[in-house]
Amino acid sequence: MPNVLTVDGKITECTVSEQELRIVIQGRKPKESTIALNDVIEIEKNDVALNASTDQSKSAKPKWLCKVHYITRKKLIWKQATLCITGQVLECQQFISDLQLHFQKVYDQRPKRFLVLVNPISGGRYGQSNSKRILPMFERAGITCDVKVSERAKHFEEMVTEYDFSTVDGIVIFGGDGSFSEVLNRLLRISHDKAGDNFNDINGPFIPCTIPIGIIPSGTGNGLSVTEYGNYDVVTAALHIIKGNICKISIVADYSADELIGYGSVITAYGFFGDMMYYTDQKRWMRRARYAVMPLYMIILKTHRLFNAEITLIGSQLNQEDSEKEEKLDGEFSNVAFFPGDVFGKAKGTWVVLIFRQTSRLDFMRLLGKMVNREMLQEGEIPSITIRQPSRIRIKVNPKNLGDKNFLNYLMNVDGEIHTMKQAHVTMKLLPNAVSVYSSLHLYPDSVLPPRTPTSAPSPDSAAAPEEV
Numbered sequence: 255m256p257n258v259l260t261v262d263g264k265i266t267e268c269t270v271s272e273q274e275l276r277i278v279i280q281g282r283k284p285k286e287s288t289i290a291l292n293d294v295i296e297i298e299k300n301d302v303a304l305n306a307s308t309d310q311s312k313s314a315k316p317k318w319l320c321k322v323h324y325i326t327r328k329k330l331i332w333k334q335a336t337l338c339i340t341g342q343v344l345e346c347q348q349f350i351s352d353l354q355l356h357f358q359k360v361y362d363q364r365p366k367r368f369l370v371l372v373n374p375i376s377g378g379r380y381g382q383s384n385s386k387r388i389l390p391m392f393e394r395a396g397i398t399c400d401v402k403v404s405e406r407a408k409h410f411e412e413m414v415t416e417y418d419f420s421t422v423d424g425i426v427i428f429g430g431d432g433s434f435s436e437v438l439n440r441l442l443r444i445s446h447d448k449a450g451d452n453f454n455d456i457n458g459p460f461i462p463c464t465i466p467i468g469i470i471p472s473g474t475g476n477g478l479s480v481t482e483y484g485n486y487d488v489v490t491a492a493l494h495i496i497k498g499n500i501c502k503i504s505i506v507a508d509y510s511a512d513e514l515i516g517y518g519s520v521i522t523a524y525g526f527f528g529d530m531m532y533y534t535d536q537k538r539w540m541r542r543a544r545y546a547v548m549p550l551y552m553i554i555l556k557t558h559r560l561f562n563a564e565i566t567l568i569g570s571q572l573n574q575e576d577s578e579k580e581e582k583l584d585g586e587f588s589n590v591a592f593f594p595g596d597v598f599g600k601a602k603g604t605w606v607v608l609i610f611r612q613t614s615r616l617d618f619m620r621l622l623g624k625m626v627n628r629e630m631l632q633e634g635e636i637p638s639i640t641i642r643q644p645s646r647i648r649i650k651v652n653p654k655n656l657g658d659k660n661f662l663n664y665l666m667n668v669d670g671e672i673h674t675m676k677q678a679h680v681t682m683k684l685l686p687n688a689v690s691v692y693s694s695l696h697l698y699p700d701s702v703l704p705p706r707t708p709t710s711a712p713s714p715d716s717a718a719a720p721e722e723v
């Protein structure tokens with residue numbers, strides 16, 4: 255039975271079901287809209303007015319008896335919206351109790367408590383201002399937060415090492431990819447230690463960490479936020495996290511000299527992209543401008559260094575039967591980079607390796623253009639770049655390159671962090687579905703990051719979409 259109520263000033267028939275709130279605005283041409291209950295954030299009641307006499311005189315009539323806060327979407331940008339509902343008190347009470355009864359099932363599935371880690375110095379130092387903006391949204395959604403602000407580099411490592419994760423449902427990080435990587439790398443090492451497994455053993459079992467992580471993009475590079483929410487919008491990120499749906503992401507583990515170098519979730523690279531990060535890091539005095547200036551300088555003006563190596567590609571992400579297959583490439587290379595497949599419009603969960611031989615500056619710019627536009631890069635399109643999807647890559651730099659004390663041969667870029675290896679010999683291993691992150695993007699198939707081509711389909715902007723919480 256619909257309840258006749260006043261919604262945002264219009265006489266409306268409201269019907270609540272297990273899945274949705276249906277609103278039909280009365281008039282000559284009734285207008286219907288629906289809000290999926292799993293898009294509702296909070297049902298706010300005006301208790302004072304609801305508990306007052308049901309015989310309200312006109313002067314005492316409250317502006318609203320109930321507010322429904324919910325999520326709206328315009329393409330990939332998610333926002334909060336509110337319906338203000340009033341009407342006869344008894345009718346409104348009936349409506350609220352029906353709505354609460356059904357919404358409770360959605361709410362029960364959502365996270366209730368987070369460990370919140372704020373990096374105050376990442377990116378443009380927006381971590382703290384973003385947290386001031388977003389934490390009230392969590393509160394509105396009935397989520398309590400244990401907020402910790404880092405005081406120094408690697409402070410998150412210490413915090414998560416000591417933390418009792420049985421007290422929270424997930425971790426939310428206000429920072430960039432570097433902050434995410436710091437937390438993830440520590441958690442995975444802890445999960446191996448607890449299981450009594452050696453994380454340095456490339457052939458040992460992989461022990462995932464079970465706690466889901468959400469990121470509110472507040473860094474310089476926010477690659478994870480782009481792949482998980484489709485953009486850098488902090489409100490969109492917060493709403494994905496509030497819904498509490500989880501998506502598993504694949505990561506890459508890098509090993510050298512029988513040791514784990516680190517786990518990467520947005521890039522892991524050897525050669526030019528390692529050199530680029532190293533030289534960018536050297537120019538800290540340029541502050542954030544270094545991230546724009548140095549890559550351009552390196553691509554356009556600096557001679558691209560070549561290293562002589564044997565590269566072995568092992569297995570295939572596309573065909574499990576090829577798990578033992580090996581492909582060897584040798585000669586001179588400038589760069590080997592492993593990226594999540596979504597960067598090139600490939601299937602989510604897969605990673606793509608690009609192996610660069612001597613590549614012209616123009617081709618480098620073409621490649622970057624493709625990455626920015628998330629366009630597929632086809633094999634042979636840039637002849638000096640080989641594209642593969644193996645499950646492991648081994649790079650062994652030939653001794654003639656090692657005698658010249660070229661320290662660059664010993665650098666590895668893992669998620670934008672530079673690591674110095676003991677040997678110029680690295681193995682990168684794909685770990686499929688290794689980490690749980692908060693994201694609902696996969697539940698809106700039309701909105702999964704489309705390649706920005708003229709033919710790309712628009713994302714859904716309807717509030718009602720199928721989803722499991």
Ligand SMILES: Nc1ncnc2c1ncn2[C@@H]1O[C@H](COP(=O)(O)OP(=O)(O)OP(=O)(O)O)[C@@H](O)[C@H]1O
Nearest residue numbers: 376377404405406408429430431432433473474475
């Ligand atoms: N209070 C702090 N003072 C100094 N360094 C800090 C502090 N808190 C965290 N850090 C360090 O800041 C580093 C960079 O953080 P983060 O990656 O989030 O920002 P970013 O470099 O701007 O972004 P991105 O990595 O996405 O490019 C981390 O390695 C972390 O150890």
